[in-house]
Amino acid sequence: MSSSIDLLAVPAENRRVGAGLEGMAEAELERSDRLAAIREGRIASLHSWELVTAVDGPGTRLTLFFAGCPLRCVYCHNPDTMEMRRGQDVELEEIVARIRRYRRVFTATGGGITLSGGEVLMQPAFAGKVLRAAKEMGIHTAIDTSGYLGAVAGDAFLDDVDLVLLDVKSGSEESYQKLTGRRLQPTIDFGDRLARRGTPIWLRFVVVPGWTDDEENVERVADIIERWKDVIERVEVLPFHNMGQDKWDTLGMEYKLRDAQPPSKEVVERVREQFRARGLTVH
Amino acid sequence: MSTATTDRPGTEAAHHDAWEGFAAGPWQDRIDVRDFIQRNYVPYTGDASFLAGPTEKTLRLWDHLERHYLSEERRRRVFDVDTRTPADVDAFPAGYISEDDDVIVGLQTDVPLKRAMMPAGGWRMVETAIKEAGKEIDPDVKKIFTQYRKTHNDAVFDIYTPRIRAARSSHIITGLPDSYGRGRIIGDYRRLALYGADALIEDKQRAKDAVADQPFSEHWARYREEHAEQIKALKKLVHLGESYGLDLRRPAAGAQEAVQWTYMAYLAAVKSQDGAAMSIGRLSAFLDVYFERDLAAGVLDESQAQEIIDALVIKLRIVRFLRTIDYDQIFSGDPYWATWSDAGFSADGRAQVTRTSFRLLQTLRNLGPAPEPNITIFWDPQLPAGYKEFCSAISIETSSIQYESDEQIRDRWGDDAAIACCVSPMQVGKQMQFFGARVNAGKALLYAINGGRDEVSGKQVTEDGLFTPITGEGPLDFDEVWQKYEEMLDWVVGTYVEALNIIHYSHDRYAYEAMEMALHDSEIVRTMGCGIAGLSIVADSLSAIKHATVTPLRDESGLVVDYLTEGEFPRYGNDDDRADDIAATIVHTVMQKIKAIPMYRDAIPTQSVLTITSNVVYGKATGSFPSGHRAGTPFSPGANPENGADTHGMVASMLSVGKLDYHDALDGISLTNTITPQGLGRTKDEQVTNLVGILDAGFVMDEQ
Numbered sequence: 001m002s003s004s005i006d007l008l009a010v011p012a013e014n015r016r017v018g019a020g021l022e023g024m025a026e027a028e029l030e031r032s033d034r035l036a037a038i039r040e041g042r043i044a045s046l047h048s049w050e051l052v053t054a055v056d057g058p059g060t061r062l063t064l065f066f067a068g069c070p071l072r073c074v075y076c077h078n079p080d081t082m083e084m085r086r087g088q089d090v091e092l093e094e095i096v097a098r099i100r101r102y103r104r105v106f107t108a109t110g111g112g113i114t115l116s117g118g119e120v121l122m123q124p125a126f127a128g129k130v131l132r133a134a135k136e137m138g139i140h141t142a143i144d145t146s147g148y149l150g151a152v153a154g155d156a157f158l159d160d161v162d163l164v165l166l167d168v169k170s171g172s173e174e175s176y177q178k179l180t181g182r183r184l185q186p187t188i189d190f191g192d193r194l195a196r197r198g199t200p201i202w203l204r205f206v207v208v209p210g211w212t213d214d215e216e217n218v219e220r221v222a223d224i225i226e227r228w229k230d231v232i233e234r235v236e237v238l239p240f241h242n243m244g245q246d247k248w249d250t251l252g253m254e255y256k257l258r259d260a261q262p263p264s265k266e267v268v269e270r271v272r273e274q275f276r277a278r279g280l281t282v283h
Numbered sequence: 284m285s286t287a288t289t290d291r292p293g294t295e296a297a298h299h300d301a302w303e304g305f306a307a308g309p310w311q312d313r314i315d316v317r318d319f320i321q322r323n324y325v326p327y328t329g330d331a332s333f334l335a336g337p338t339e340k341t342l343r344l345w346d347h348l349e350r351h352y353l354s355e356e357r358r359r360r361v362f363d364v365d366t367r368t369p370a371d372v373d374a375f376p377a378g379y380i381s382e383d384d385d386v387i388v389g390l391q392t393d394v395p396l397k398r399a400m401m402p403a404g405g406w407r408m409v410e411t412a413i414k415e416a417g418k419e420i421d422p423d424v425k426k427i428f429t430q431y432r433k434t435h436n437d438a439v440f441d442i443y444t445p446r447i448r449a450a451r452s453s454h455i456i457t458g459l460p461d462s463y464g465r466g467r468i469i470g471d472y473r474r475l476a477l478y479g480a481d482a483l484i485e486d487k488q489r490a491k492d493a494v495a496d497q498p499f500s501e502h503w504a505r506y507r508e509e510h511a512e513q514i515k516a517l518k519k520l521v522h523l524g525e526s527y528g529l530d531l532r533r534p535a536a537g538a539q540e541a542v543q544w545t546y547m548a549y550l551a552a553v554k555s556q557d558g559a560a561m562s563i564g565r566l567s568a569f570l571d572v573y574f575e576r577d578l579a580a581g582v583l584d585e586s587q588a589q590e591i592i593d594a595l596v597i598k599l600r601i602v603r604f605l606r607t608i609d610y611d612q613i614f615s616g617d618p619y620w621a622t623w624s625d626a627g628f629s630a631d632g633r634a635q636v637t638r639t640s641f642r643l644l645q646t647l648r649n650l651g652p653a654p655e656p657n658i659t660i661f662w663d664p665q666l667p668a669g670y671k672e673f674c675s676a677i678s679i680e681t682s683s684i685q686y687e688s689d690e691q692i693r694d695r696w697g698d699d700a701a702i703a704c705c706v707s708p709m710q711v712g713k714q715m716q717f718f719g720a721r722v723n724a725g726k727a728l729l730y731a732i733n734g735g736r737d738e739v740s741g742k743q744v745t746e747d748g749l750f751t752p753i754t755g756e757g758p759l760d761f762d763e764v765w766q767k768y769e770e771m772l773d774w775v776v777g778t779y780v781e782a783l784n785i786i787h788y789s790h791d792r793y794a795y796e797a798m799e800m801a802l803h804d805s806e807i808v809r810t811m812g813c814g815i816a817g818l819s820i821v822a823d824s825l826s827a828i829k830h831a832t833v834t835p836l837r838d839e840s841g842l843v844v845d846y847l848t849e850g851e852f853p854r855y856g857n858d859d860d861r862a863d864d865i866a867a868t869i870v871h872t873v874m875q876k877i878k879a880i881p882m883y884r885d886a887i888p889t890q891s892v893l894t895i896t897s898n899v900v901y902g903k904a905t906g907s908f909p910s911g912h913r914a915g916t917p918f919s920p921g922a923n924p925e926n927g928a929d930t931h932g933m934v935a936s937m938l939s940v941g942k943l944d945y946h947d948a949l950d951g952i953s954l955t956n957t958i959t960p961q962g963l964g965r966t967k968d969e970q971v972t973n974l975v976g977i978l979d980a981g982f983v984m985d986e987q
Contacts, residue, residue, distance in 0.1 A: 023859035109976025
């Protein structure tokens, strides 16, 4: 095979979830069995999978998008992952087989798996089994989470997590709740716990004009995360984009950020500088 | 190290100097460049820090070229055409870019970018191209090539059968090299440097004489005649050298001469042939032996070494052929595929990475990015780390590098193979390809459904009554469609290979590549490089017919012109076996059908899946598909998934493509990907590492 790789200078911030579960068999279970199976972690409701590079952790990674999320972020660019019922049931062995298949990709690229969503911690039993299976194969693991359900991730679960991609979406209870519909404190508690355990964090902050970008709010986020400095390997400041708009429309959901513009380069750079001033590595 | 000796009369003294310090071996007693390389090259395992930037002279020369020629050419499309002098190895007097042009000399004509006529391929193309360039044709030249001298194009059309003409005019078979040079032949240009023209002439004369007492046969006569042509070409090459003050009869003495000699041999090829791909071969390890010797002797420093390679690359960037606007459209521009293959491993496990491999990449920094020469890296995850990182960094900076799987090529074609054009591997000097353009496998599916009627024109293309269309209003049945597709492929492939046999028979007779073939062994391997276009569309369409409900939509004459596809279906390119296996089966089926047909000159049939540049043209001539692909829209390139159908990341699509069996497509499979540097990581280091990782992942063989 020849591969001619063309590198164009287009910004690559427009990350969306993958599309569908091609190649994975769908589990077919009766409703009552299904709920039990999800609880026990035999099956999971998944939105999609994708092999990605450089966005969900180091190297090339198999990212699994779990269906269902407790948050209702106004700027969510994947609203189709909010509800678990929109996912597709997949059995553990399907996932493990795929991880096994991509082992050589992970080895070659220094990559691994990333469990994302939705919110992976909505289905902790299944996620825990996937992480365990990956660790048994010697594969690097990451979870991508808001931290809101951090409490359900037990110590044994976190023992199998090499990296947490942690979103701190806003800096105060009030603004966080306005933005996500949920409380901020659980995320802070989760971050504190990761810092105590020494679990590495890639911290993410999305700059949403008019919602998260004011200097004061960013300072508050910086106050929170500064104390996790020893475990934060990098802070990724991501400009909001509007590529999820069509999904909100398709789902018939009201999108509060309709036609909102991405933040200016200057604002994004100012936010980055604010984090840098705390001695953090910022991208 | 011992000093070389030779038993060849008359050349001993010359060799004595030229080969001094080289490790002796069989290469001294017979023409065997590979043996010379293997005994003499030293792999380089370090990083790029030794490299030198451009010299003042290089920058002046490049700037002069840009200001006086390249910028003007961009404005006019064609800088100039010589309409009086049919091209040949020594048809033009010496030409130079400027007074700084004294490192590696030689131009195709007497002026940079001035294009020459090569009418042996066909007069009509030449006449059209001259008119399109705004010039007048010379009536005397026209008279020669229309009245006195038969061309390749004339011969082909004398022989073509009615079904070929029908298939050609309905565009199910397109881009055939029946009116332009076929290319895909790589002369072993290194031979001139290592041995000198006298020794090469002597060798060819010996081969010709060796059969003198055999009885007449057509094969025997052609062999003798072709050798005579090759010897004449070598003599013209000597004459060409003389016009530049070079004595090409003897071997090259130092690094500068080794590059100059190699380039002169290549120049002679591009002065006498305008093949669709005029690739230069695998030069770095060979030339590096000379560079290392000169560097060790202290007669050259790194800056001078780089200046020589830069000068060569400048010359490779200004090769031009006289093409029509139509041709430019088929090939998306004015490429000539001076593919330079590099790196990979030798059979003994040493990496074929030398300092000159780095110098070649450095030209992209010193002169800026450019599509020619088409630098092609034979990639293996085990290549030295410093080199892998430099490749990745230059890729990110310039987008100008192509990668191939070294292991696949080496296993099949050995460690002195090179790529002709974009993916076709061949052993340098020992093998050539009969270039076959490609057949539109996508359109063949629509013909299967319509019983050989063209979905665009409505014309019956296959012979009346030979095929029956699928009738009825109901949804398509997979088994029925597949059976009809197989039957249609018999016709399409049969017609296609018939055309190729005719074309290459005629090309050998009327536009024989004497210069390139003089730099080959006398007995060579020939492959027939067949190709297909539209793989992903057929795979997705068959998948749709199998997994969803596809209802044909007909016009008033009953012709299926569109499809209503309801339901989900797996698409090729997502590492999903359900669709990927269909794609692999298509490639395998086409190959089986090709293999069943006898080939001109006992060529070994091969197949490629590689429409890199002509997707627009194929798409334009093709109707709508069950996959949802719309009539007239471009195909995706090569073995790529259909545009937008691969939704699980680039590595997943690489794995899908990897399921196509290389044995069914020995001429190569291409996957074109676009990655933004930012898409590879947050920092330059991260981008470099991640690109290396992706390449490693894509080219690693399966574990099982």
